[in-house]
Amino acid sequence: MQSPSLFTRALASGTVSGLATSAVAALAGKRETASYAAPINATSHILWGDEAARHDSASLKYTVSGFVLNHLAAVMWAAVHEKWVVPAVSRWSATRPALAPLAAAAGGAAVAAGAYVTDYYLVPKRFTPGYEKRLSGQSMLLIYSALALGLAAATFMTDGSSE
Numbered sequence: 001m002q003s004p005s006l007f008t009r010a011l012a013s014g015t016v017s018g019l020a021t022s023a024v025a026a027l028a029g030k031r032e033t034a035s036y037a038a039p040i041n042a043t044s045h046i047l048w049g050d051e052a053a054r055h056d057s058a059s060l061k062y063t064v065s066g067f068v069l070n071h072l073a074a075v076m077w078a079a080v081h082e083k084w085v086v087p088a089v090s091r092w093s094a095t096r097p098a099l100a101p102l103a104a105a106a107g108g109a110a111v112a113a114g115a116y117v118t119d120y121y122l123v124p125k126r127f128t129p130g131y132e133k134r135l136s137g138q139s140m141l142l143i144y145s146a147l148a149l150g151l152a153a154a155t156f157m158t159d160g161s162s163e
Contacts (some may be wrong), residue, residue, distance in 0.1 A: 009082045013154030014075030020150035021143050022070055025131060028139035039139075040066040042130035053133035070129065073115075074147065081111045081151045089155060101152075108152035112144045 004012075022040060029039040035056040042053040043066035055062045085107035093100035119129050131140055 006079065006082055009086075010075055010079035012078075012157065013082060013151055014071070014078030016154045016157065017078055017147050017150030018071040018074030020146040021074060022067060024143050024146040025070075025135070025139075028135050028142060032136060032139060033134055037063045039131050039134045040070070042066065042133045043070050045130045045133065046127055050133070053130055066130070073129065074150070077111055077115050077147065078151060078154065080114070081107065081154075085111060085151075086155055101156075104152040104155040105148070107155065108148035108150070111151055112148035115147060116140075116144050 025039040026036040030036045033039070033056065037058040038056050041055045041059070041062035044052040044062045046069055047065055048062065052062045052066065089100070089103045089107050092103050096103075120132070131143060135143075
């Protein structure tokens with residue numbers, strides 16, 4: 001049987017990671033701003049400017065577009081993970097199967113760290129995820145940890161197969 005394409009694998013692992021990061025962001029938003037939607041809305045600042053980051057209630061304009069933007073970013077980072085990390089983890093795990101979970105976690109963490117550096121140090125402020133506009137550094141750490149865990153979990157869901 002032919003293994004799934006890079007796009008299919010990235011869509012699957014990106015969906016896991018995107019849902020995980022959105023859930024963590026929403027829960028952090030409820031805790032810090034009394035609004036599940038606020039941090040998701042803030043992500044849509046890419047399209048709508050800073051007004052999006054000030055919007056607390058759920059809306060089609062801010063919340064849906066913020067969710068979609070976060071999801072697309074998660075799929076993009078999942079493609080990086082699937083293209084370069086999963087094959088390396090598979091090769092390494094073949095000779096050290098007991099350490100496969102550690103390798104998958106390290107790979108997810110490396111991609112999440114790269115995402116953070118890119119998101120907050122390399123791209124213009126208009127293209128940051130926007131979470132920083134509504135959430136604490138501690139919550140941001142949890143969001144990027146959710147990305148890492150989502151990518152690691154997806155490695156096992158797809159059985160570590162690569163092109």
